Each structure stands twice: as C-alpha cells, then as structure tokens.
Amino acid sequence: MAPDTESDRSGGLNFLEQIVERDLKSGTVSQVVTRFPPEPNGYPHIGHAKAICINFGISHDFEGRCHLRFDDTNPETEDMEYVHAMERDVRWLGFEWGEYQFHASDYFEQLYEHARTLIRAGKAYVDSQTDTEIRENRGTVTEAGRNSPFRERSVEENLDLFRRMREGEFPDGAHVLRGKIDMASPNMLLRDPVFYRIKHAEHYRTGNDWPIYPLYDFAHPLSDAIEGITHSLCSLEFEVHRPLYDWLVDALYNEPRPHQYEFARLNLDYTIMSKRKLLRLVQGDHVSGWDDPRMPTLSGMRRRGIPPEAIRRFCDLIGVAKADNRVDISLLEYAIRDELNHRAPRVMAVLDPLKVTITDWPEDKIEWNDASHWPHDVPKEGTRPVPFGRHLYIDRDDFALEPPPKFHRLAPGREVRLRYGYVIRCDEVITDESGNVVELRCSHDPETRSGGSSTRRVKGTIHWVEASHAHEVEVRLYDRLFKTPDPEDVPEGSDFLDNLNPESLVVTRGFLEHAVSDFTPGDRFQFERQGYFVVDDGSTAENPVFNRTVTLRDTWAKLSADTPVKASKPKPSRDRSSQVQAGPPRPTLSPEQEKVAEELTAEFGVDPNDSAVLASDEWLLGLFRDAAADVEASTAANWVLHEVQRVRNASRKEVVLQAPALVSIIELVDSGAISSRTGKELLGEVALSGADPSALVEERGLRQIDDSDQLAAIVQQVVSENAGKAEAYRGGKTGLMGFFMGQVMRHTGGKANPEMVRSLLEDALG
Numbered sequence: 057m058a059p060d061t062e063s064d065r066s067g068g069l070n071f072l073e074q075i076v077e078r079d080l081k082s083g084t085v086s087q088v089v090t091r092f093p094p095e096p097n098g099y100p101h102i103g104h105a106k107a108i109c110i111n112f113g114i115s116h117d118f119e120g121r122c123h124l125r126f127d128d129t130n131p132e133t134e135d136m137e138y139v140h141a142m143e144r145d146v147r148w149l150g151f152e153w154g155e156y157q158f159h160a161s162d163y164f165e166q167l168y169e170h171a172r173t174l175i176r177a178g179k180a181y182v183d184s185q186t187d188t189e190i191r192e193n194r195g196t197v198t199e200a201g202r203n204s205p206f207r208e209r210s211v212e213e214n215l216d217l218f219r220r221m222r223e224g225e226f227p228d229g230a231h232v233l234r235g236k237i238d239m240a241s242p243n244m245l246l247r248d249p250v251f252y253r254i255k256h257a258e259h260y261r262t263g264n265d266w267p268i269y270p271l272y273d274f275a276h277p278l279s280d281a282i283e284g285i286t287h288s289l290c291s292l293e294f295e296v297h298r299p300l301y302d303w304l305v306d307a308l309y310n311e312p313r314p315h316q317y318e319f320a321r322l323n324l325d326y327t328i329m330s331k332r333k334l335l336r337l338v339q340g341d342h343v344s345g346w347d348d349p350r351m352p353t354l355s356g357m358r359r360r361g362i363p364p365e366a367i368r369r370f371c372d373l374i375g376v377a378k379a380d381n382r383v384d385i386s387l388l389e390y391a392i393r394d395e396l397n398h399r400a401p402r403v404m405a406v407l408d409p410l411k412v413t414i415t416d417w418p419e420d421k422i423e424w425n426d427a428s429h430w431p432h433d434v435p436k437e438g439t440r441p442v443p444f445g446r447h448l449y450i451d452r453d454d455f456a457l458e459p460p461p462k463f464h465r466l467a468p469g470r471e472v473r474l475r476y477g478y479v480i481r482c483d484e485v486i487t488d489e490s491g492n493v494v495e496l497r498c499s500h501d502p503e504t505r506s507g508g509s510s511t512r513r514v515k516g517t518i519h520w521v522e523a524s525h526a527h528e529v530e531v532r533l534y535d536r537l538f539k540t541p542d543p544e545d546v547p548e549g550s551d552f553l554d555n556l557n558p559e560s561l562v563v564t565r566g567f568l569e570h571a572v573s574d575f576t577p578g579d580r581f582q583f584e585r586q587g588y589f590v591v592d593d594g595s596t597a598e599n600p601v602f603n604r605t606v607t608l609r610d611t612w613a614k615l616s617a618d619t620p621v622k623a624s625k626p627k628p629s630r631d632r633s634s635q636v637q638a639g640p641p642r643p644t645l646s647p648e649q650e651k652v653a654e655e656l657t658a659e660f661g662v663d664p665n666d667s668a669v670l671a672s673d674e675w676l677l678g679l680f681r682d683a684a685a686d687v688e689a690s691t692a693a694n695w696v697l698h699e700v701q702r703v704r705n706a707s708r709k710e711v712v713l714q715a716p717a718l719v720s721i722i723e724l725v726d727s728g729a730i731s732s733r734t735g736k737e738l739l740g741e742v743a744l745s746g747a748d749p750s751a752l753v754e755e756r757g758l759r760q761i762d763d764s765d766q767l768a769a770i771v772q773q774v775v776s777e778n779a780g781k782a783e784a785y786r787g788g789k790t791g792l793m794g795f796f797m798g799q800v801m802r803h804t805g806g807k808a809n810p811e812m813v814r815s816l817l818e819d820a821l822g
Contacts (some may be wrong), residue, residue, distance in 0.1 A: 064768045066372040070376040072110065072317060076118055076287060085286040085312065088120030092146070093276065094137035095127045096260075098331035099346040099353040100145045102367070102388075109371040110319065111289055112151040123283055124153040127160045129275045131259040139260075141346070145354040149364045155201045161261045162276045163282055167270050168222065170308055171233055171251060172277055179307055180251060181207055183234045184218040190232070193239075194247050200240035203249045207236065221254055224267040228254050233268075237303060245300050249273060259287045264706075277301040280314040288314045291321035292380055320377040325385040325541040327352045333552060342556060345536070347593075349603050350537040350560050360534060361580050361590025361605035366395040370686030385536070390665070392606045396580060396588045401429040401438065404475070404519040405583040407566040409449040409532055411495045412520070414480065417446040422524070425506055426728040427476040427571075439728045439809065440571035442476050447523040449567050454518040455496060457485065462659060464516035464685070466496070471515040475584065475688070476727065479504040479514055509750065513719070515685050519584045525570035530599040532592070568600075575600040582608075582713030585688065608690060609661045643672040653678070660689035676700070687722050695722055699736055713743040720749045724779055728809070729759050760809045766818070767800070767808055771816045774799045785821050793817065 067108050069077060079085045090111040094104060115122035124146060128134050146153070160167075174180035183190065183204045195201035209217075221231055233252035241247055251274040256267050277300075280288050288301070297316045305313050321329075328334060334351065337343050346353050349360035357367065370391040374383050404427075422445045429438040450466065459467040466472045471481045478500040486495035504510045539557040546554055574579065579591045587608050590603040645653060649671040656667040670677045676696055683692040695718060704711045721742065725735035730753060738758070753759060761767060774796060775782050781795060793814070800813050 071378060072114060072287075072289060072319060072376055073117070075317060075717050076114060079286070080118065087286070088115055088118040089123070089284055089286045090115045090120065090282065090289055091123040091125050091280065091285050093125045093127050093279070094142050095130070095272075096135065096142060097130065097133040097352075098335060099141045099355055100140055101329060101331075101334065101352045102324060102327070103329045103352075104145075104150060105367050105376070106322045106371050107289075108146055108149055108151060109368055110376060112146075112153075114287070120286075121151060122151070123156040123158055123285070125158040125160065125279060125283070127272060127276055127279070128259070128261065129160050129269050129272055131255065131257040131269065134260055134312060136473065137560075140337065144717070145358075148354065148358060149367065158279070158283060159261060160270075160279050161259060163275070163279055164262065164266055164270075166282060167275055167278055168268075171274075172215065172218065174235065174251075174307060175233075176211055176219060177307070178211065178236065180214070180233055180235050181209050182214045182221070182231050183207070183248075183250075184231050187229060190250070194244065194793065195239070197242075197244065202232070203239050204248065207248070216583055218252075221252070221268050222266075226254055228256055230254060235303070237300075237421070243296065243299055245273070245297060249300060253655065267776055273297060273300055277304045277314070277316075278308065279310045281305050284312075285314040286312070288316040290316060290318055292318045292378075293321060294318055318378075320380045322374070323380060323382045324352070324388065325382060325454065325535040326538045326543070328538070328543055328552060329387040336553070337364075337537075340553070342553065347720075349532070349534045359590075359593055360603055361396075361578075361588065362392055363395050363399065363580075366392040382541070386664075390663075391607050393588070393608070393663075396582065396605065398436075400580040400582040400588050401440075402427075402582045402584050403429075403440070403569050403572050404442070405519055405529075405531070405568045405586060405589075406451050406519070406521050406526075406567055407533075407564055407583075407586060408452040409567055410452045410455055410493065411523070412448040412450055412480075413495060413497050414446050414448065414500050415483070415497050416499045419446050421445065424523070425476050426733075428726050428728055430732065435811075437731055439812075440569075441572055443522040443525045444474075444477050445522045445524055448520050449523055449526065450475075450496075450518055450520045452493075455482070455493065457493065460749075461620045466498075466516070466519055469798065471501075471514045472518050473504070473506075473514050473518050473686075475517050476506045478502070478506070479512065501641075502801045506723070507729045511720075511750075513686050513716075517686070517688055519586075521567045521569045523567070525616070526567035527570070527572065527771070529566060529568050529602055531564050531566050531602050531604070533564065533587070533604045535560050535562075553776060568602075580605070586801060609657065609663055643668055647671060660684055660693070662689060662693050666693050669697055677716065679713065679715055683718050683722070686715075686719045687726075688712060691722055691726070692718075695739075699739050700743065703740050707744060709744050711743050713739075714746070717742050717746070717749055724749065724753060729753070731760060734758050764812060767804075767812055768816050770800055770803050770808070771813065771820050774803065782821055793821075 076088055080088070092108055092111045094100060112122045122253055126139055126142070163500045185193070185204055185206065190204070193202045193204065199229055217231060218233055220226065221233070232250045234248045234250050237246045239247045250271055252268050252270055254267060255269050258264050259266065294316070298318070301316050304490040323329070329352065334353070337351070338346055343351055346586055348354050348358045349664060370388045373387055373391060405716070422443045424441045424443055426439040427442045429440055430436040454465040456463055456465070456467050459470070466482050468482050468485055471479050473479050473523050480498040480500045482496050482498050483495040485493055486497065488494050501512070504512055536557055537560045538555045540555045543552045543555045546552060548733050551744060575591050575595050575597060577591050577593045578594055580588065584590050585608070588605040589602040590605055591604050595601040645668060653667040653671040654666065656662045656670060657664050662670070670680050670693070679700065680696045683696065700713060700718070718739070721735050721739055724730045725732050730738070738752060740750050741747065742752070778796070778799065785793065797813060800817070
C-alpha cells in the first residue's frame with residue numbers, strides 16, 4: 057500500500073524506510089524499485105531471508121516493485137540448480153517478482169560496451185601483469201600502491217587488446233581490464249580495481265559465447281543502473297564497496313541513478329552463513345544435503361517444518377540495524393514456537409517406550425475418550441478419539457525407580473494421571489536379567505476418568521499411548537548443528553568442523569497415538585510435552601518419519617534480560633499481511649526474581665520469557681505453582697499468563713481465583729467437556745465470584761453435545777429446512793458451510809461439538 061501521511065506514523069519506520077519516504081516526498085524518486093541480487097552458487101539460507109524480507113517488504117509497503125536478479129558472473133561455481141532453489145525459496149517465503157526476473161548475464165553485451173566507454177574516457181585500461189604482480193603492487197593499508205607499467209597504454213591499444221580478449225585470443229590470466237582510479241587511495245578497492253578477467257569457462261546460460269567475465273563490483277552497480285533500481289539495499293560488508301559503486305554509476309549514468317544503502321547482516325548463534333563452508337558440510341557428508349533439517353538453508357528449514365511465517369516474524373523481530381551484532385538463536389526458536397502454537401494440533405507420542413500393563417483392566421476392552429486437539433489459548437475447536445486399554449506405553453523418563461526430589465511422575469507405589477485417561481498407581485516393576493526396567497504393572501482408579509466428576513487430585517500428569525492402536529514411527533530429533541554459539545571461534549590449528557554437535561541428530565523409534573493415521577509430508581503436530589514435529593518429505597505409509605522442528609522450550613539457554621536484540625516497534629501505518637506483532641517485553645527483574653525465573657524454567661520447562669513474567673508477580677507465581685501440581689505446567693502457564701491476566705487487567709473487582717477452580721476449568725476444557733470459549737467465559741465469572749466451575753457447568757448445561765445420533769438428527773433437520781442453500785452448497789458455494797454451522801449451533805444453544813457438526817454436515821451435504 058502507498059505510504060501514509062506523516063501524522064499517521066509516529067516513529068514506526070526503520071532507517072531504510074525513512075530514506076525511502078524522504079526520497080518519495082522530495083520527488084527524488086517517483087516509484088521505489090529495489091532488488092534482491094543473489095549469486096546462484098548455493099542454496100539460500102536464513103541470512104538471505106533477512107535481505108529478501110527487507111527488499112521485497114519495502115517495495116511492497118511503498119507500492120513499488122522488487123526485482124529478482126541473479127548476479128551470475130562466475131561461471132565456474134554457478135548452476136541452474138541454485139537458480140531454481142532461489143526461485144522456489146523466495147516464493148515459499150511469500151514474495152513474488154512477477155515479470156521482473158533478470159540475470160547479470162542478460163547484460164553481458166551492454167556491460168562490455170560500458171567497459172569500452174570507460175576505456176575511451178581514459179578511465180580503464182588493460183593490464184598485462186600477473187595476478188601475483190597486481191597483488192604485490194596494490195600496497196597495504198599503510199602503504200600506497202604502485203602504478204602498473206601498463207597503466208598509460210593508449211586508448212587505441214587498450215580497445216584493441218580488450219576486443220581481442222573478447223574474441224578469445226588470449227589464455228586465462230594473460231590480461232585483465234582495470235579501472236584507472238587512484239593507486240594511493242586509502243580505500244583499497246579504489247586502487248585500480250579489476251573489472252574484467254579472461255576465463256574460458258562455460259556459463260550455465262550463455263554457454264561458451266563469452267571468454268571474458270565482469271567481476272561483481274563492476275556488474276552489480278551497472279546492472280542496478282540498467283534496471284532503474286532506486287534503492288540498492290545490501291548488507292553492511294558492502295559499505296566499503298560503495299565508493300566504487302558510486303564511481304562507476306557516476307562515470308556512466310546521469311540522474312536519476314541508483315544509490316546504495318547498507319544494513320547489518322544477520323549473524324545468528326550456532327550457525328554458519330558462508331556458502332563456501334555450507335558446501336563443505338554437504339560435500340564432506342557432515343549433513344545429508346542442502347535440505348538437511350540441521351542446515352540454515354531455507355530448504356532445510358522447510359523440511360524441518362519451520363513455517364515461512366515464522367521466518368518473516370523472526371526478521372521482523374530482529375529489525376533493521378545499522379551496526380552488526382549477533383542474534384540469539386532463541387529468538388528464532390521463539391518465533392517458530394509462537395507460529396506453530398496456532399497451527400499444530402496436539403497429539404501424544406512416546407519416543408522412548410516403556411511398557412505399562414493395567415492389571416485390573418480387561419484384556420479385550422478398549423474405551424474411547426475424546427481429547428482436545430488444541431489448548432485453551434488457541435481459538436480453534438476439535439477433538440480426536442483416544443483409546444484406553446490394558447496395554448500402554450509411557451516415556452521412560454516419566455518413571456524413576458528412585459525418584460529425586462520434586463519428581464511428580466510415576467515411581468513404585470506412586471500415582472500419576474494419564475492425560476485424557478485415568479489415575480494409575482505403579483504396583484510392580486519388572487526388570488530383565490541386567491536389572492533394566494522392561495515393564496510396569498499398574499492399577500487404575502475407575503472413578504477418575506478424564507472429564508468425569510471426580511475431584512481427586514494427584515501431583516503429576518503424563519502422556520501415553522495405547523499399545524494395540526498405536527502407530528510405530530521413526531522420529532528424528534534434530535538439534536543445533538554446532539555446539540558453540542560462534543562455530544568459527546576455534547583455537548589455532550582447529551577448524552569450524554571441530555565444533556560440530558555430535559548430538560545434532562538422534563534417530564529413535566517410538567509410538568504415536570491412534571488418531572494420526574494419515575502421514576502426509578509437511579503435516580505438523582505438537583507431540584504433547586515433547587515438541588513440534590513434521591512429517592518428513594521421505595516419509596511413507598510403511599515407514600512414517602517425523603522430524604522434530606523445535607522443542608517446547610529452550611533447552612540450551614534463556615534469552616538474557618540485556619539481550620541486544622529487541623523486537624522492533626509495531627508499524628501502525630502498515631497493513632502487511634505477514635506481520636505479526638511481538639508480545640509484551642520481558643520485565644526487569646531483581647537478582648532474586650531472576651533466580652526464581654531460572655528455577656521455573658529448569659523445574660517446569662516454562663519458556664524463559666514466561667518465567668520472567670511469573671517471577672515478577674507473586675500472586676501469579678503462587679497460582680501457577682499450585683495449578684502446575686495437578687495439570688501440565690505449560691498448560692497452567694498459558695492459562696495463568698493469558699486468561700487470568702486478561703481477566704485481572706479488565707476487571708475493577710478483586711480477583712479471588714484459587715488454583716483448584718483454575719485446574720477444574722483446564723481439565724474440563726482439555727477433556728472436551730466444554731469448549732475453550734466456554735472455558736474462558738467461565739474463568740471470567742469464577743475468578744470474580746469464587747464459584748465452583750464444575751457445578752456451574754452442570755447447573756447451566758454447558759457441557760458440549762457430542763452424541764453423534766442426536767447431532768445427526770439436528771443436522772438432517774437443518775439441511776431439510778434449507779434445501780435451497782443445500783443445493784447451492786453442492787453447486788460450489790462452499791462458503792455456506794458457515795451458515796449451516798450457525799444453524800446447528802442455534803438449534804443446540806451453542807453446545808454442539810463443532811468438529812463433529814462439521815463432519816456430519818459434510819456427509820449430509822455431499
């Protein structure tokens with residue numbers, strides 16, 4: 057959209073946007089034209105993503121255009137494979153260039169003529185020194201260079217030699233074309249830089265048409281000028297190149313002409329950005345390829361299950377700075393979790409299985425319970441059937457023969473709640489000849505079925521899967537590829553490869569719950585208490601494979617309170633569809649509160665920023681600790697930090713909410729007894745009145761209707777009463793589904809299970 061008026065924007069622009077807005081207001085430019093100019097010699101990575109978002113984002117915000125141009129001037133390292141990878145990944149990030157795709161090789165003839173113009177103007181000459189001689193005569197940062205003995209060749213001789221270079225008469229290295237600028241310049245790049253070199257190599261687009269190729273510093277600024285680029289936005293390492301950029305454009309073009317502006321490049325912890333070093337990883341078989349999920353390439357991140365929206369969000373959070381800094385990778389992981397939280401349905405998976413037998417449960421009996429696909433803080437409904445039987449699996453970490461302090465999971469003689477199931481007690485431990493635990497024999501409390509009326513509490517809740525209906529799957533636990541924040545920080549004689557993390561990939565086989573039966577590559581899930589996972593591209597029905605995208609919390613380090621990376625201010629004047637606003641800032645804590653926050657993260661696995669908010673408020677902290685004794689800690693934290701805070705901030709009355717009431721609401725929602733919307737409304741009332749939420753649910757008939765026969769009859773009635781709309785739906789007006797959903801909800805007073813209603817409607821409407 058077009059730039060808004062100055063009064064609508066109060067400090068929301070970064071320095072590049074301020075430059076663009078200034079140029080538009082002054083009339084220096086009439087339309088913004090940016091470009092993203094990758095060299096097709098490798099796969100694009102997360103560093104490219106920042107440049108892509110800046111160039112395409114600014115052109116979009118100011119109703120301009122952005123060119124995709126491949127700077128393909130080095131035929132020995134470039135390939136169409138990399139061109140296609142770049143096209144695919146730019147589109148995957150959500151950007152389009154339309155008809156404005158170019159290659160520097162499109163301009164080879166024009167660039168050659170520009171070089172001839174410089175020769176005729178006495179601003180370029182053919183140098184016949186060797187590469188070694190040129191380097192030796194360039195000087196040092198404290199010593200001026202020496203003129204080439206060929207610097208004063210005549211224009212005619214230079215034109216003749218350059219023509220013969222073009223015709224392929226000379227071997228590689230015989231001559232180069234150099235700019236005639238200043239061999240005493242303090243900027244080494246202005247000491248008669250090389251513009252063209254002889255290279256008898258086949259180009260992936262032009263074949264063997266050209267035996268000479270321009271260097272990047274020559275081709276790039278002139279390609280910008282040819283295309284009418286107004287703002288050449290590049291990373292900070294090109295700042296020293298800007299004087300040469302300006303010298304070339306000024307020598308050959310009048311105003312309007314492009315201008316270069318630099319921003320800080322992305323330096324991300326635990327990550328290598330050099331394409332040369334990434335190629336070493338691939339060629340040395342340290343990774344499985346450019347799309348290995350541990351690679352920082354966009355193809356690798358896509359295969360790992362990272363959504364493009366999370367990468368755009370991350371680029372928004374780090375902002376546009378003028379000085380280089382290092383970015384904590386936790387910020388990227390935060391953006392990933394924040395995005396996946398709203399799109400990855402919850403299921404249960406056991407990755408390190410330990411067999412459990414419920415000894416007082418009949419061998420052939422399977423009981424089906426409904427479990428929510430979404431937590432309370434995600435505005436989506438939906439349940440899946442979870443079977444419960446005699447034989448189960450739990451994760452081995454959820455059992456301890458000799459439990460340490462504050463271990464609230466299963467142990468001999470102890471009880472836990474199985475999420476969406478029952479409270480069970482460990483009665484007997486079976487070990488093998490080596491003393492390894494191979495089976496737990498447990499009993500269950502039949503009065504404690506999830507969603508029932510029992511008020512009995514136990515301290516721990518764990519996940520599980522029923523054995524006879526479970527899917528056996530391969531799970532690849534990906535982690536950071538390097539074990540140190542700066543992989544290139546190595547002692548003398550060592551190499552960045554010495555910092556590879558040997559635990560960056562752990563492959564295991566586990567069991568996934570019954571409800572996930574369609575293993576489509578790219579489908580994402582949250583394995584409860586485990587992390588976010590995606591079905592791998594190579595997954596098959598015979599061998600389902602899941603890649604871990606990110607853990608549920610940062611297991612390496614927390615974001616420090618004085619991190620140099622801060623979320624950029626929201627832009628009230630922009631309506632960019634991809635922009636997601638950052639959450640509240642991390643509160644400033646006292647040393648004692650910092651210690652509490654660290655303990656919360658270590659003990660409960662709460663996100664570090666959430667731990668900081670809890671530690672800063674004694675009442676919230678107490679409520680969370682009490683609730684986390686009975687329900688999953690991450691769930692308790694979400695309710696306390698979002699819903700309880702919302703009620704407290706919106707009300708002028710005293711909040712009298714106690715942990716048992718909060719736990720009751722959470723369990724009602726998680727079990728599917730009430731919808732998440734009803735749960736939130738209930739919380740608003742209970743928090744101020746102190747009423748019993750379970751009693752209110754029964755008194756007001758708030759339980760969801762999930763009787764399929766009852767709902768099917770209502771659905772049939774609604775479809776019959778609206779036969780005309782039903783025919784219109786069948787004719788292609790699928791937007792009428794919302795109408796039918798609304799009618800069924802009206803007939804049921806809003807109590808119908810929406811997922812069941814949608815399924816029944818789809819069947820009834822064909």
